[in-house]
Amino acid sequence: MNDVEFTHLPDDAGAGAGHVPDADLTRLTAVTVELTVEVGRTHMSLxxxxxxxxxxVVTLDRLADKPVDLLVNGRPIARGEVVVIDEQFGLRITEVMGAERSTAAAPVAFTPEAIPGDPAALDHAA
Incomplete structure (x- = not known):
């Protein structure tokens, strides 16, 4: 049997709490993710x-005047209000999850071309 030697790593290695330089994050800008706007949910029997x-009519658990959620790959990242832009739905972001303050951003418009076969897909064009 062969002995294996492992290199000792510092205690905080891989903790993910350290600052990642912006140059390292630029490699991720071309990664495609799915954006979903969730208006509400409900539970029903089969x-x-x-x-x-x-x-x-299906009644949802969210009031009409409350913000809707913006999900990236199923995880909430922001909240906002639904707007109409050139006859398409969009989302004006009013709150970013985990941010210390609310931020306003350009509306995100829905387009069916963003994800083939998914008419609820989002496009980043304003």
């Missing part, structure tokens, strides 16, 4: 779901 049809 029977209730199967009885849904054209004209059915």
């Amino acid at each position: 029977g209730e779901t199967m009885s849904l049809g054209q004209g059915s």
Whole structure:
């Protein structure tokens, strides 16, 4: 049997708490992610779901005047208000999750071309 030697790493190696230089992050700018705007959720029994049809109304757990969530790959990153831009839905970001202060950003417009076959996909064009 062969002996294996491992190099000792500092206690904080790989902790992820350190500052990452911006130059290292620029390599990630071309990575494609899925953006989703979540208006609300609800729970139903399978029977209730199967009885849904054209004209059915599903009540969601969010009030109409509350901000909606912006998700990246299923994880919430921001909140905002739904807007209409040139006959398309968009999202004006009013709060970034984890940020110390709210930030305003350009609206994000929905376009079906952003993710083929997904009409709810988002496009970064304002």
